[in-house]
Amino acid sequence: MGVVAVLGTVFGSMAALFVLIVIGAVMLGGSKSSDTSTPIANPTYEASEEPTRRSDGDPEPAPTRTRDQEPTQRPTEDEEPDTTVTPPAKVTLNTSLKNNTMYRAGTLPRLNCRAGNANIYNHGQLKALILKTGRCMDRAWQPILEKQGIRFSPPGYAIAAKRGRGACGDYPSAGSMVPYYCPRNNTIYASTSAMARGNGNARGYGQIINWHGGIISMMAHEYGHHVQNITGLMDSWWRSTLDSTSQSGKLALSRRLELQATCFGGMWMRSVAASYPVNTSNRSRLYWFYGQVGDYPGWPRDHGTPANNNRWFRQGWEKSKTYQCNTWLAPSSTVS
Template identity: 55%
Template sequence: MPQPPPPPGHPQGPQGWSPQPPHPNPPYPPGPQRPTGPYGPPRYTPPTWQPRKKKSGAGAIVGGLLGVMALALVVLFVGAALLKKSGHESSTTPIALPTFTYSPPPHDEPTSPPTTRPTSRPTSRPTSQPTSRPTSGPTSEPVRQVNKSLKANSLYLAGTLPTTRCPAGNANIYNHAQFKALILKTGKCMGNAWGPALDRVGITWQAPGYMIAARKGRGACGDYPSPGSNVPYYCPRNSTIYASTSAMTKEYGSLGNWHGLIISMMAHEYGHHIQNLTGISDQWWSHYLATSSKNTRLALTRRHELQATCFGGMFMRSVAASYPISAAQRNSLLWAYNHLGDPPGGPRDHGSTASNYGWFRQGYMRQKAYQCNTWAVGASSVS
């Protein structure tokens, strides 16, 4: 049965989105305790195929006819599913995107809000008489209020990322020096794209750090890559993206020599950096700590991760002309994200393959920051 339409101005999710931009100055709650640990992307395994058993004689003829009929039904069902663009989870075995893992906050950060009353009372009389005229006039521009909430963050007013020149060249992902240079070069492009967007809405942009090892290393959020993982991750404790070139080629090298997918993974990590700068990660972590429900925590984390995936799609679109990303390579990216997601039996913290595909495509095709507001949609869009 079709679902009733959402209220006016409410986003519908990656399938057929038509959200409205947020109000420019909505209220927002005070900032929470700051999170400090790593996060990264979902996991990939190429699709597997079951071999067909041999048949002979009349059984083979009957089997062939049944096979043709079954194939026709499959085609009809698949066609109908594609036309409906349903958000149901893909049956393919998914890949892995990087994640964000937290460690306790530093001791030098406050664990409670400041008191609301002063510690001492003011004197009854001023120490000097005020001058008859002010020494300076008002500032030429009012201070812009920055909204750091999840659903109405100032970031959503930033619009599209500017078209950014970022030719990737022919770097060999199996050569550590070339691969590292490519990551650092495209990282600067990400700053060139996101910096002006944040500046437009009064959010201070700062570049993240990078630690790129040939094999493995140890950083502020622990080992990289994380034990049992080959994907990069972002550490909010020191605003640094960690990656191993050999681990990433092991994880994604089977998809071919083109490095666009891996750079989109780094763009996902940069998306976590944007979440950190805008207060979205702080608010997510505050909501995470406020509940003891495992399912609620997983749902919050999926929204956090899928938003980073959407931001990654926005960046890849901003450099498509110069990177370059041809129509065929764009389709390859979309195909790959349709195989990215939470593995069967694993934690449901990154979203299904359908959700990862939907949100990457949302960022790539719709482009505007408010189209990546995963916090304002129903649970089915972030499954």
């Protein structure tokens, strides 16, 4: 799925919306400018294990998954093995949008993940940085998800210098520069030249912020879609999209999905801030950057306004807990 944000004319193409539709179908089968954005308005909810009531009074359905947990005790060499067969314990996972099990996962661990001085205009260097930080994302997300009984698996990567054909379509799409996550094969696809230099009339991230942290934060967004996939959030989003009877309703669901991935990306950037490093100046640059990306008048409103992209990236950074990225309970004004 496409990265949550687009720059200026990037969403001038219909590519992002097209990729969104394709992904749903396969699931069934450099600026130094000061930060001028308004302060974040944090959602006013707290994590809850109780089902959320809808306006019609019925509780939100709570799709569940179960997974087997292997016994952890093994006999020592001096002990006789116990021949009693004990069925493996079951962990019931809530895969709903509003009360997903992953919201109990808490904060990502602080990791040592140094970026170095990679040049975003050099394919080999940028690709190596993407793969390296991707492994850091695995190290961050795996323990907190597995602690909740969620089976973890890392995403794959297909990083091209120019363009390629992925399981969910071409990357980049014509007139676009955005990478995308494909749930069909759990793979993140990206073109280094498109992200850095743009594609056609679509400006690249590197033309907005020439520091590599901008592109890596966008890759953290795509990784956020992988988190949504393995936790059941993406399945639940697609079922809700199919149930929606209006185009505006489908777009509203898309924005909540995308802004949540941006929030997850903000959480990860915070987790590596000390070692990456993301100092105070670069944090301000990231905040400013996310105030420049998003939906613009005249184009599909499927990723959220620049103001709300900024809002949710900052939410992930400043609150840094999974339940604080629950866009499905947030006021509509914060996900417009």
